[in-house]
Amino acid sequence: MEIExxxxxxxxxxxxxxxxxxxxxxxxxxxxSNAGKLGTFIIIGGLGLGMLAFVLKGVVIELILGGSV
Structure with missing residues (x-):
């Protein structure tokens, strides 16, 4: 296995x-914090949105480049 x-x-x-x-x-x-269902949805949705954008960025780059990286 190479280092790369x-x-x-x-x-x-x-x-x-x-x-x-x-x-x-x-x-x-x-x-x-006893956020309840709506609070939990807002916490995970709001904070997870940045993580989702990071993952989607990688997917879009792979789609654009055609997996030739």
Whole structure:
């Protein structure tokens, strides 16, 4: 395995782990603040919107470049 392949794999794994950890933090924040269903939706929706934009940016770039990166 070349260093570039390893870096690409680790970046994918670590970013995925970081996103999952951020989701856990949002859920825990909503639970500890007794936000209710609507409050939980707003917390996860509002804070998760930035994370969703980051993921969609990567998808759009791959679609535009045709996976030739």
């Amino acid at each position: 392949e390893f870096e690409s794999l680790m970046m994918t794994v670590l970013i995925t782990g970081f996103c999952l950890f951020m989701l856990f933090i949002m859920w825990d924040l909503a639970r500890k």
